[in-house]
Amino acid sequence: MDHTIQYGTAVAGVISILAVYLALRRSSTVRNIPGPASPSWLFGNMLQLCLPPTYGDYEFDWQRIYGPFYRIKGCFGQDKLMISDPVSLQYILNSPHFKFGPTSENAIHLLFGIDSIMGVNAEDHKRIRAALNVGFTAAAVRDYIPVFEKAAQTLTEQLEESLGESINVCPRLSLATLSTISEVALGYSTKELGEEFMKNNFQACNLRLCPHKSLIDSCCRKIISSSCAAIASSQSAAQIVADAIGARLPGWVWRAAIHLPTATCQAIRTAKRLANELGNQVLCEKREAAEQGLDINTDLYGQLLDLHRLNRTKNTLSEVEIVAQTAIMMLAGQDTTANTLAFGLVELARAPEFQDRLRAEIHSALRASDGGSALYDNMPLLNAFIKESLRMFPTEAITDRVAVKDVVIPLTDSLITTTGERISHIPVSKGQNITLAIASYQRLESHWGEDAQEFKPSRWLDGPTFKGEAVGPYANLLSFLGGPRVCLG
Numbered sequence: 001m002d003h004t005i006q007y008g009t010a011v012a013g014v015i016s017i018l019a020v021y022l023a024l025r026r027s028s029t030v031r032n033i034p035g036p037a038s039p040s041w042l043f044g045n046m047l048q049l050c051l052p053p054t055y056g057d058y059e060f061d062w063q064r065i066y067g068p069f070y071r072i073k074g075c076f077g078q079d080k081l082m083i084s085d086p087v088s089l090q091y092i093l094n095s096p097h098f099k100f101g102p103t104s105e106n107a108i109h110l111l112f113g114i115d116s117i118m119g120v121n122a123e124d125h126k127r128i129r130a131a132l133n134v135g136f137t138a139a140a141v142r143d144y145i146p147v148f149e150k151a152a153q154t155l156t157e158q159l160e161e162s163l164g165e166s167i168n169v170c171p172r173l174s175l176a177t178l179s180t181i182s183e184v185a186l187g188y189s190t191k192e193l194g195e196e197f198m199k200n201n202f203q204a205c206n207l208r209l210c211p212h213k214s215l216i217d218s219c220c221r222k223i224i225s226s227s228c229a230a231i232a233s234s235q236s237a238a239q240i241v242a243d244a245i246g247a248r249l250p251g252w253v254w255r256a257a258i259h260l261p262t263a264t265c266q267a268i269r270t271a272k273r274l275a276n277e278l279g280n281q282v283l284c285e286k287r288e289a290a291e292q293g294l295d296i297n298t299d300l301y302g303q304l305l306d307l308h309r310l311n312r313t314k315n316t317l318s319e320v321e322i323v324a325q326t327a328i329m330m331l332a333g334q335d336t337t338a339n340t341l342a343f344g345l346v347e348l349a350r351a352p353e354f355q356d357r358l359r360a361e362i363h364s365a366l367r368a369s370d371g372g373s374a375l376y377d378n379m380p381l382l383n384a385f386i387k388e389s390l391r392m393f394p395t396e397a398i399t400d401r402v403a404v405k406d407v408v409i410p411l412t413d414s415l416i417t418t419t420g421e422r423i424s425h426i427p428v429s430k431g432q433n434i435t436l437a438i439a440s441y442q443r444l445e446s447h448w449g450e451d452a453q454e455f456k457p458s459r460w461l462d463g464p465t466f467k468g469e470a471v472g473p474y475a476n477l478l479s480f481l482g483g484p485r486v487c488l489g
């Protein structure tokens with residue numbers, strides 16, 4: 001009898017849990033957001049999103065059909081929200097209720113370290129950003145111009161030497177960006193970085209696990225020309241499933257897995273070791289130089305060390321904290337910048353007339369500068385070209401976030417759910433996976449106009465470029481994201 005009661009209670013319990021689950025499933029707003037049908041339970045819409053023949057083949061169509069806020073299926077039937085609505089994006093990027101998706105978070109910890117600017121959160125993040133900012137103010141960047149010009153000159157000479165030959169510009173652009181970053185951040189030339197570091201940094205940039213690499217991957221499929229073979233996508237269906245499984249594993253499994261004898265784990269371990277050695281070596285040399293009374297305020301690390309030694313502001317970093325930024329500093333800006341330039345060059349090659357006008361503008365500005373640095377802000381065509389390259393080819397085309405608590409996301413315009421309800425806010429539960437669709441946002445016709453899919457620098461010269469909410473730190477673009485974690489560089 002007792003057993004029958006216990007059995008009955010257990011069955012009633014299971015049925016109640018099931019009923020609550022089904023009720024929640026039914027009432028889940030996310031489930032009722034319209035979106036494309038899922039072709040498979042295993043992959044959901046992920047193959048269409050991540051491996052289309054050309055970037056955006058499905059994504060941009062979905063946006064046209066369902067608007068800037070829709071639902072797709074991830075692997076194993078998971079509901080994901082795809083968001084390109086400017087009001088929602090602005091809200092999410094500035095809200096403390098969202099964090100990196102689990103795969104990005106674990107990859108950041110492994111590759112850049114938990115004490116790097118991308119690995120820390122809340123107050124620590126604010127403090128490290130405030131400290132690093134000395135190297136990224138408008139005045140600091142103006143001081144870097146001779147370094148940028150030297151790198152551009154070297155690259156131009158190399159390209160001129162290979163006139164008439166078919167060459168891959170991507171590794172050269174990558175080398176040029178690494179050399180400028182190394183010089184302005186550490187005061188090191190690429191020669192001083194050493195062969196092993198350089199080789200490993202290129203490899204680490206290309207690791208599929210590298211948070212910036214996955215961004216670049218998703219964007220590279222946009223390139224139709226084979227001239228950028230070096231930055232061709234390395235994603236595959238197996239990797240998409242592996243990422244989905246990895247996202248469900250706790251952090252300790254990731255930390256344990258890094259010791260596996262695979263090529264990827266080996267490359268990550270080496271990248272971290274080399275960055276640590278480099279950071280320590282640079283600080284040691286600067287400490288000695290300062291002790292000899294030399295000025296070390298000539299690059300970012302010198303300034304950070306000087307501020308720490310003299311304790312001039314409350315935002316100083318300890319030597320250990322400065323060293324911990326080396327991996328992110330050397331990786332974050334290299335391929336992001338190089339690939340943006342590569343996409344821009346492809347568009348220039350396609351538009352010889354525009355190329356001629358741009359060249360004329362640059363030559364005239366150089367003549368006006370009379371041997372000094374050209375005034376880049378006074379080159380409207382060049383600035384329009386840069387903005388349009390960033391708009392069309394954001395290196396972070398999509399990026400994932402997770403809600404850390406139940407939260408309500410605002411929308412620009414209301415939408416009608418699959419149950420016929422009109423809603424102007426979307427309630428999402430803690431743990432909800434969200435994809436910030438940056439490339440889609442930057443081609444939103446309601447925001448940028450009917451020609452949003454066209455590469456058209458003139459849009460930046462012909463009056464108002466966009467309608468509605470302004471977002472992002474630069475030119476209303478989200479290529480550098482926004483909010484407290486906006487790109488530092």
Ligand code: HEM
Nearest residue numbers: 117118332333336337340395396479480481485487488489
């Ligand atoms: C065209 C060039 C670049 C693009 C498109 C770009 C894009 C981005 C994006 C989208 C993020 C946000 C990542 C996320 O939170 O998911 C980011 C963060 C970051 N970027 Fe860049 N980046 C560029 C160049 C650089 C350069 C040159 C540097 C410095 C050397 C740099 C340093 C950083 C750092 C340190 C962060 C982390 C900021 C934080 O978490 O507070 N970036 N970048």
